[in-house]
Amino acid sequence: MKILLTVGHSILKSGACTSADGRPYGGVLEYSYNKGIVNRIAEYLRTAEHAVDVLICPELQFSKSTDEKTYKLERANSGGYDLVAELHLNASKLHNARGCEVLYTSAEGKKVAQRISDQLATAFKNRGISDRDNLYMLTKTNPVAVMIESFFCDSSADCEIAEKTDVALLIATGIHGAEIATDSGANGAEENESFLYRVQTGAFRSRDNADRLRADLVGKGYEAFVAVADVDGILYRVQVGAFQNKENADKMKSRLQADGFDAIIVRA
Numbered sequence: 001m002k003i004l005l006t007v008g009h010s011i012l013k014s015g016a017c018t019s020a021d022g023r024p025y026g027g028v029l030e031y032s033y034n035k036g037i038v039n040r041i042a043e044y045l046r047t048a049e050h051a052v053d054v055l056i057c058p059e060l061q062f063s064k065s066t067d068e069k070t071y072k073l074e075r076a077n078s079g080g081y082d083l084v085a086e087l088h089l090n091a092s093k094l095h096n097a098r099g100c101e102v103l104y105t106s107a108e109g110k111k112v113a114q115r116i117s118d119q120l121a122t123a124f125k126n127r128g129i130s131d132r133d134n135l136y137m138l139t140k141t142n143p144v145a146v147m148i149e150s151f152f153c154d155s156s157a158d159c160e161i162a163e164k165t166d167v168a169l170l171i172a173t174g175i176h177g178a179e180i181a182t183d184s185g186a187n188g189a190e191e192n193e194s195f196l197y198r199v200q201t202g203a204f205r206s207r208d209n210a211d212r213l214r215a216d217l218v219g220k221g222y223e224a225f226v227a228v229a230d231v232d233g234i235l236y237r238v239q240v241g242a243f244q245n246k247e248n249a250d251k252m253k254s255r256l257q258a259d260g261f262d263a264i265i266v267r268a
């Protein structure tokens, strides 16, 4: 099969991530987790003789999440793919839900979704598969398509299981439809996340204080946002920009300091 693996969501120009963030609840950032395992899924599938491309939205370029749609659909519909599988993680309002779920809309998609679901359910609570007609990666893609919600990013219990499980292998096996021979030594523990330099102008326990500083920054023309972190309780970090390159982060830091703001560079 010719397969396209896509990572759901992106990091926008402002540095904000469009995905769910389970970190304040002892979980993981959906986007980073999937970016961390996508290449391993691809490797497993190549071992099983599939041709695989990986698609991750460019970081720090889009101004809004809908830019992801155009970017991905153009590529998903022009590569001659038999299957498009997009990686997501679930999240719930009360941060208390658990389990795996795979979404599809076509009859062919249903079969693939069932196989992936059966694999993921060997590790996670089984929420089954569901037919969804309101998701563009399912309805606007020409190849057979599935969206995989491997587990809940805001469930520390699910994330604990994920840490001990080769989730990439489960997904690859489900897509392939049969066991994949693996080198011993491959496991789910190592992830190659790339880090960004973020310029932080303040960190607050109170959301109001963070929002006030953010508004101040936005008023002065900065694209500031509030990132939520869990450091002995919830911490609201006000950040401006995210950079792959340290020099650019330094420049932003100097600009902010010249404007009278505190600024430090953090890696995340």
Ligand SMILES: [Zn+2]
Residues within 6 Å of the ligand: 008, 009, 019, 020, 030, 087, 088, 089
């Ligand atoms: Zn998602």
